[in-house]
Amino acid sequence: MSNNEETLIRVEDLKVHFPIYRGVIRRQVGSVKAVDGVSFQVKKGETLGLVGESGCGKTTTGRAIVQLYKPTAGHVYFRDIDLVSLKEEPMRLMRKEIQMIFQDPYASLNPRMTVRDIISEPLLAFGMATGKQLDNRVKELMRLVRLDPDFIYRFPHEFSGGQRQRIGIARALALNPAFIVCDEPISALDVSIQAQIINLFEDLQKELNLTYLFIAHDLSMVRHISDRVAVMYLGIIVELADRNEIYNNPLHPYTQALLSAIPVPDPEHYRKRSRIVLEGDVPSPANPPSGCRFRTRCPKADEECEKGRPEFREILPGHFVECFKAEVPSPLKEVTFEENSILK
Amino acid sequence: MTGELLNVQGLETQFNTPEGIVHAVNGVDFKLKEGETLGVVGESGCGKSVTMLSILRLIQQPPGKIVAGQAMFKGKDLLKMSNEEIRHVRGGQISMIFQDPMTSLNPVMTIGKQLAEPLMLHLGLTKEQARDRSIELLELVGIPRAADRLKDYPHQYSGGMRQRVMIAMALSCAPQILIADEPTTALDVTIQAQIVELVIRLREEVGMAIIWITHDLGVVASVAHRVNVMYGGFIIEDSLIDDLYRNPLHPYTIGLLGSLPQIQSEGRKRLYSIDGMPPMLYKKPHSCPFAPRCKWVIEKCRLVNPPLIEIEEGHRVACWVNTKDGSVRDV
Numbered sequence: 001m002s003n004n005e006e007t008l009i010r011v012e013d014l015k016v017h018f019p020i021y022r023g024v025i026r027r028q029v030g031s032v033k034a035v036d037g038v039s040f041q042v043k044k045g046e047t048l049g050l051v052g053e054s055g056c057g058k059t060t061t062g063r064a065i066v067q068l069y070k071p072t073a074g075h076v077y078f079r080d081i082d083l084v085s086l087k088e089e090p091m092r093l094m095r096k097e098i099q100m101i102f103q104d105p106y107a108s109l110n111p112r113m114t115v116r117d118i119i120s121e122p123l124l125a126f127g128m129a130t131g132k133q134l135d136n137r138v139k140e141l142m143r144l145v146r147l148d149p150d151f152i153y154r155f156p157h158e159f160s161g162g163q164r165q166r167i168g169i170a171r172a173l174a175l176n177p178a179f180i181v182c183d184e185p186i187s188a189l190d191v192s193i194q195a196q197i198i199n200l201f202e203d204l205q206k207e208l209n210l211t212y213l214f215i216a217h218d219l220s221m222v223r224h225i226s227d228r229v230a231v232m233y234l235g236i237i238v239e240l241a242d243r244n245e246i247y248n249n250p251l252h253p254y255t256q257a258l259l260s261a262i263p264v265p266d267p268e269h270y271r272k273r274s275r276i277v278l279e280g281d282v283p284s285p286a287n288p289p290s291g292c293r294f295r296t297r298c299p300k301a302d303e304e305c306e307k308g309r310p311e312f313r314e315i316l317p318g319h320f321v322e323c324f325k326a327e328v329p330s331p332l333k334e335v336t337f338e339e340n341s342i343l344k
Numbered sequence: 345m346t347g348e349l350l351n352v353q354g355l356e357t358q359f360n361t362p363e364g365i366v367h368a369v370n371g372v373d374f375k376l377k378e379g380e381t382l383g384v385v386g387e388s389g390c391g392k393s394v395t396m397l398s399i400l401r402l403i404q405q406p407p408g409k410i411v412a413g414q415a416m417f418k419g420k421d422l423l424k425m426s427n428e429e430i431r432h433v434r435g436g437q438i439s440m441i442f443q444d445p446m447t448s449l450n451p452v453m454t455i456g457k458q459l460a461e462p463l464m465l466h467l468g469l470t471k472e473q474a475r476d477r478s479i480e481l482l483e484l485v486g487i488p489r490a491a492d493r494l495k496d497y498p499h500q501y502s503g504g505m506r507q508r509v510m511i512a513m514a515l516s517c518a519p520q521i522l523i524a525d526e527p528t529t530a531l532d533v534t535i536q537a538q539i540v541e542l543v544i545r546l547r548e549e550v551g552m553a554i555i556w557i558t559h560d561l562g563v564v565a566s567v568a569h570r571v572n573v574m575y576g577g578f579i580i581e582d583s584l585i586d587d588l589y590r591n592p593l594h595p596y597t598i599g600l601l602g603s604l605p606q607i608q609s610e611g612r613k614r615l616y617s618i619d620g621m622p623p624m625l626y627k628k629p630h631s632c633p634f635a636p637r638c639k640w641v642i643e644k645c646r647l648v649n650p651p652l653i654e655i656e657e658g659h660r661v662a663c664w665v666n667t668k669d670g671s672v673r674d675v
Contacts, residue, residue: 053532053533053534053535054532160621162621163621190387190388190559190622191387191559191561191600191603191604192387192599192600192603192617192618192622193621194603195603195604195615195616195617195618196617196618196619198605198615199614199615199617202614217532217533219533219607220562220604220605220606220607221605223605223607224605224612224615247607257534258533258534259607260537261533261534261536261537262533262562262607263533263536263540263560263562263563263565263566264562264565264566264607265561265562265564265565265589265601265604266565266589267565267566267585267586267589268586268589269565270565270566275537275541277534277537277538277541278534278537278538281502281504281505281535282532
C-alpha cells in the first residue's frame with residue numbers, strides 16, 4: 001500500500017439488475033440481481049482483490065465501475081467525481097484514467113488488427129500522438145510489457161495466450177491510467193505463464209504507481225497480489241479485510257468454506273486440514289433467498305438469518321463482514337486459558 | 345495396491361494438420377496398479393489428454409494416428425484390439441469422464457435414458473432393471489430426489505450436478521479403471537471440493553483405479569497416490585505424491601511448484617517464473633523439450649533427449665542434470 005491513504009475509488013451501494021422479459025409483448029417479469037448493493041473503497045496505489053464463484057457478480061461489479069454497464073442504483077466516485085451521473089462525453093474523457101483488462105486474451109483483441117493498430121487505438125481516440133511519435137509510443141509500451149517491439153506489425157493469432165494478455169495490458173496502459181480493473185486476467189493462461197503475468201502486474205504497479213481492482217476466482221493468486229480482499233456471494237460483498245487478516249481470520253462462514261476448499265499443492269497439508277464442504281449450489285440471483293443470502297447453504301444458519309439482511313458491519317478495524325453469527329475471536333481469553341494450564 | 349492393471353510402453357501419437365505433423369505424444373511409458381490413483385499433470389498441449397484418449401482409441405483417425413507403442417490391459421493390447429472388443433472395454437471396464445459436463449451429455453436425451461444406455465448395453469439389464477440401477481447410481485453420487493430427476497434434461501441440472509451424473513454414468517458398469525480428464529476444471533472451488541470428496545469416497549467404496557488428468561497441482565495433491573508430470577509429449581517426472589512435492593527433481597517440476605503462490609504464506613515473495621513458453625510440437629524433439637526454458641541447461645541437453653530413469657526408488661526423472669547438486673548424470 002502506498003504511503004498516502006488517498007481514496008481513489010469509492011463505490012456506494014452499487015446495484016446492477018438485469019431485467020427478465022417474457023411473453024409476446026416482452027413484459028418485464030423480474031430481474032437478475034447481479035449486483036445488489038455493494039460498497040467499498042480502493043485507495044491510491046493499492047490492489048483490491050475481488051473474489052467469488054461464477055455468477056456472484058464480481059465481473060458485473062468491475063464493469064459497472066468502468067460504466068460498461070449502467071448501474072441500476074448507487075454511486076461510483078473516482079476522485080470524488082460521480083461516474084454514474086456523468087454524461088457520455090465527460091465519461092469518455094474519464095476513460096483515460098480508468099482502464100480495463102479482460103479475461104480472454106483470444107476474444108478481447110480484434111483478429112484483423114495488428115499489434116500497432118490495437119495499442120495505438122486509444123492514443124488516436126484521444127489524439128495523444130500521431131505519426132512517428134505514435135510508433136515510438138507503441139514500441140515503448142511493448143517494451144514496458146516485455147514484448148519485442150519488432151513484432152509491431154504482427155497479428156494477434158501469431159502470439160501465445162500470455163503474449164496476447166501482454167498486448168491487452170499494453171493497450172490498457174497506453175493512456176497512463178490511474179486505475180485499472182483487471183477482470184480475471186490470468187485464468188485463461190497456463191500455470192507457468194500465470195506467474196509471468198502476475199510478476200508483470202506487480203512490476204508495472206511499482207513503476208507506474210497504478211491502482212488495481214483485481215477480479216479473480218483463484219484465491220491463492222488473489223492473496224498473493226492484493227493488499228485487501230473482498231469476497232462476493234450472490235451479488236453482495238460478504239467480507240472485506242486486509243489480505244492476511246481475511247486468510248488467517250475469516251469470519252464469514254462462506255469465506256471459511258471457500259478458503260477450506262482451495263486445493264493446496266501440498267499433500268501433507270491436505271491430510272491435516274479439516275475441510276468445510278458446502279452442500280448444494282449457489283441459488284439463482286433472480287430469486288435470491290430472503291434474509292441472509294448465504295443462509296440456504298450456511299452451516300450456522302437459524303431463524304434469525306431468515307428475518308432480514310445482516311448489516312455490513314466493521315467487526316474489527318478494517319475488517320467488514322455481513323453476517324449475524326460472526327464473532328470476534330477473543331485472543332485474550334485463550335491466552336489466559338493457556339497460562340492457566342501452564343500454571344497447573 | 346498389488347497387481348498391475350495397465351502397462352503402457354512407448355506410446356506415440358501424431359496429428360496430421362495443414363501446418364504439418366504435430367507430435368503430440370512422443371514415447372510414453374507408465375504403469376497403473378490396482379486401486380491406485382495416478383495423477384497426470386501438465387500444461388495445455390503437453391499430451392496428457394491425448395495419451396489417455398489414445399489408450400482408449402478415442403483419437404479421431406485421421407487426422408490422428410497412433411504411430412507406436414502398446415497398452416496392455418489384463419494381458420491384451422488395447423491398441424491392437426478389434427473395434428468390437430475395444431467397444432466392450434470402453435464404458436465397461438475402462439470409463440472416462442470429461443472436462444465439460446455440458447458438452448459431454450446429450451442435451452436432447454433425458455438423464456435417465458443416458459444413464460440406462462450403458463447399463464443395457466454392457467450389463468444386459470432390462471429397461472426396468474436399468475431404471476432401478478440408475479436411481480441407485482444417482483443416489484450414490486448424491487443427487488437428491490433421484491427418481492424424479494431421471495426425467496430431467498441436462499440443462500435442468502447445475503454444472504456440479506452434471507459432473508455428478510457423468511461420474512454416475514462412468515461408474516455404472518463398475519469399471520476397473522476410471523479416467524478423469526480435468527473433471528473439476530470447469531467448476532467453482534466449492535463445487536470442485538464436493539466432486540473431489542465424492543471421487544475419494546467412491547474410490548474407497550468401489551475400489552477402482554483412477555487416472556486423474558489435471559493442470560492443477562493443488563487438486564492432484566488431494567487425490568493422487570502417484571503423479572506423472574508431462575511436458576512436450578514426454579513424461580519428465582514420475583513420483584509418489586509426497587516425494588514429488590517435497591523433493592521435485594526435474595527443473596520443470598521445480599519451476600511449476602515455485603510459480604504457485606503459497607496460500608499459507610504471510611509475506612509476499614516474488615513468484616518464480618519459467619521464462620518462455622511451451623514448445624510447438626511440429627518437429628519430433630530429439631533434444632530435451634524443456635532445454636530452451638531451463639536454468640540448468642548444459643550442452644548435452646540440446647543434443648540428446650534424456651531418458652526417463654529411476655533415480656531413487658519409485659522416482660523416475662528425465663534430466664541430464666542432477667538439480668540437487670548441479671552434477672551431470674551419466675546414464
